[in-house]
Amino acid sequence: MRQIPVDTSAATVMVAKTPQPKVRDRRTGEIATDVETGAKLMTVDVMFAANDEVEILSVTVPETGISGDLTMGTPAALTGLVARPWENEFNGQKRHGIAFRAVAVTSLATTGMGSKAA
Numbered sequence: 001m002r003q004i005p006v007d008t009s010a011a012t013v014m015v016a017k018t019p020q021p022k023v024r025d026r027r028t029g030e031i032a033t034d035v036e037t038g039a040k041l042m043t044v045d046v047m048f049a050a051n052d053e054v055e056i057l058s059v060t061v062p063e064t065g066i067s068g069d070l071t072m073g074t075p076a077a078l079t080g081l082v083a084r085p086w087e088n089e090f091n092g093q094k095r096h097g098i099a100f101r102a103v104a105v106t107s108l109a110t111t112g113m114g115s116k117a118a
Contacts, residue, residue: 005082
């Protein structure tokens with residue numbers, strides 16, 4: 001599947017919703033895992049502001065890639081963000097979209113002075 005790297009260097013990213021387990025099957029409640037590592041997958045909704053536009057993105061990240069206190073409004077960094085186009089057919093209807101995946105989501109909130117540079 002094609003992966004398109006997303007440049008986050010000029011973007012402002014803030015947590016819109018705290019990390020939640022990514023559900024693979026809603027009927028059974030099965031939690032999704034990474035095919036390669038077996039790590040539990042989480043979904044973090046973030047506000048992504050760039051080029052005078054703001055969007056809410058739902059980003060999938062391994063549980064091990066979540067660091068810091070990611071509460072609503074927390075400034076965050078997205079490491080290794082990629083976009084993956086997808087398409088499927090369900091009940092005779094074609095659907096398509098873009099899925100976002102990151103290696104890590106890290107809180108940029110600091111207790112003292114200074115900030116993390118990207």
